Amino acid sequence: MIALCALTAHAQPKTEVARAGTVKLVKGMVQVENAQGSKALLSGDAVSVADVVATGADGAASLVLRDGSTLMVGPNSRLELKSFAFDSTTQDGNVLVNLLRGTLRMITGLIGKNHPESVEIHTPTTIVGVLGTDFIVQAEGEVKP
């Protein structure tokens, strides 16, 4: 840990990616894919914006984002954390998850409570939004031909 800190102190600019959430339970084959490549996702790992969580036929995983949003990903799924921001003082922020394939169960957290319009789940054919006041409906989906 100390050696790692010493190394990163010299690295300009800082390339550390912010933790958006933490992996809780993992079952079977679960990978995370991002610009650094692909590796097995383990309990306790950080999940960051632009990470794709991919589960195999026997795979499933749960993760909790910093605002308490809880995501449970089923087998044969691909889920991208497209956007996430959370200010822990004001509890403002946004969550945008892209479910490319498979199953997701979501329990919304503080962002969903304070700014329901800032939580969206996109799939190739639909946009799921949490209802609250001033909900903004987006007309364009991500429908693939």
Add this chain to the structure above:
Amino acid sequence: MMYTPQKAASGVVFAVLCLTLAGCATPPSTGVVLLPQDDGTPSAVRVVSAGETQKLAQPYARATAVQGSAMAADVTSAAAVEKAYPEVFALRPAKPQRFVIYFEAGATELNPQAQQTLREALTLAQSRPGADMVITGHSDTVGESAENDALSLHRAEQVRELLLQSELFKQQPLPAERIEAAGRGERELATPTADNVAEPSNRRVEILVR
């Protein structure tokens, strides 16, 4: 500045079932099911597909969107959903647990009661796979709200530091990057008061273990 205290409520729960078969003639489809909240309070989601909108406001209400067809609406059941998608129920993480430490005015050390609470929180965190902790400071309404944001964050950082330095933590450490400090200032008063009221029960640090 003063804010009204917020009621705790569990989040909106729903499942999204997205079936896309690449390289297949079957058009992509998405199903969305609204699940009941733990505390039974009402919730709703909106499903938008190809310009059509459906609102799901009752537990187990389901919208199914198949590309090229009109969106369908029906109601499924707890048994059917849990049978079809057992993993997303089995892998639900343990519910977050909250601990509270009270601060004496100007104190820089934790009293024995606070140390005991900290030990309990840490023991729980160490029993949970992938545990993380959020240490949130709160202030009373004395002073400017911006100062109280800074003060409450400072208190949370102090508690985090004391936790990291504790013997128990050294014996069974948790990765430090999974322990976050936050300051909520005077936004969540435990005891509602007017502005500029010194209230010891509002000067506290909450530890959320999840």
